[in-house]
Amino acid sequence: MANDNNETYAILSIVFGVIGLIVAGVIFGILAIIFGALGRRSGNRKTLAIIGLILGIIDIVIVIIVMVWITTTLVQMGVFEPSGGTAPGFTGFGAVKPIEWACDASPGRTDTLTVSLINGAGGRITGVSMETDGVHADCNPDNVGAGDRTLCTVSGIECGADFSGNRFEATLIVDYVSPTDIPRTNTGTVWGAAD
Numbered sequence: 103m104a105n106d107n108n109e110t111y112a113i114l115s116i117v118f119g120v121i122g123l124i125v126a127g128v129i130f131g132i133l134a135i136i137f138g139a140l141g142r143r144s145g146n147r148k149t150l151a152i153i154g155l156i157l158g159i160i161d162i163v164i165v166i167i168v169m170v171w172i173t174t175t176l177v178q179m180g181v182f183e184p185s186g187g188t189a190p191g192f193t194g195f196g197a198v199k200p201i202e203w204a205c206d207a208s209p210g211r212t213d214t215l216t217v218s219l220i221n222g223a224g225g226r227i228t229g230v231s232m233e234t235d236g237v238h239a240d241c242n243p244d245n246v247g248a249g250d251r252t253l254c255t256v257s258g259i260e261c262g263a264d265f266s267g268n269r270f271e272a273t274l275i276v277d278y279v280s281p282t283d284i285p286r287t288n289t290g291t292v293w294g295a296a297d
Contacts (some may be wrong), residue, residue: 108141108146111141112148112151113149115150115154116153118158119156119158122158123160128162131158131159131165132158134154136158138152138153145154163219197224198221198222198230199216199222206296214255215272217239219232227279233277234276236275270294272291274289275287275288275289276289282289
């Protein structure tokens with residue numbers, strides 16, 4: 103009697119494994135694995151159980167690959183972004199951080215990167231300057247109180263975005279003199295959608 107059940111499990115395993123290749127791979131793939139494992143005890147149908155087990159695993163792997171592909175495509179299309187484009191962000195930096203930035207990447211013109219930096223150093227900083235891709239940026243003002251902003255603009259660079267809406271990324275080097283008269287350098291990267 104137990105052997106008959108094991109043979110039934112082996113047959114169900116291969117049936118679910120094949121159905122999982124066509125529709126609902128996760129559900130039928132899991133069933134194929136479960137019944138394949140149970141059906142392996144069958145003497146006559148052991149090979150069918152192993153084939154069903156393998157088909158169940160293939161079903162699940164195919165579903166995972168398809169889900170990764172769909173998710174990657176949707177992320178690249180900006181579907182998960184509230185603005186529908188490349189969400190701005192930054193990494194790195196220290197006490198002086200960017201709070202707003204934009205890259206004007208109009209075709210036929212030199213790109214211009216504008217970055218608003220905020221002083222989080224706890225006191226007045228002086229000599230604020232910024233550099234990206236070896237090009238120096240003018241920062242105005244270069245003497246900034248605690249919690250205040252300065253605006254840095256650099257032209258003649260390549261933001262890495264050919265058209266408005268494309269993603270750009272820029273590595274910034276920010277130099278300043280701290281409230282305790284110590285020269286400091288902050289480095290980080292900003293990114294977002296080109297204007």
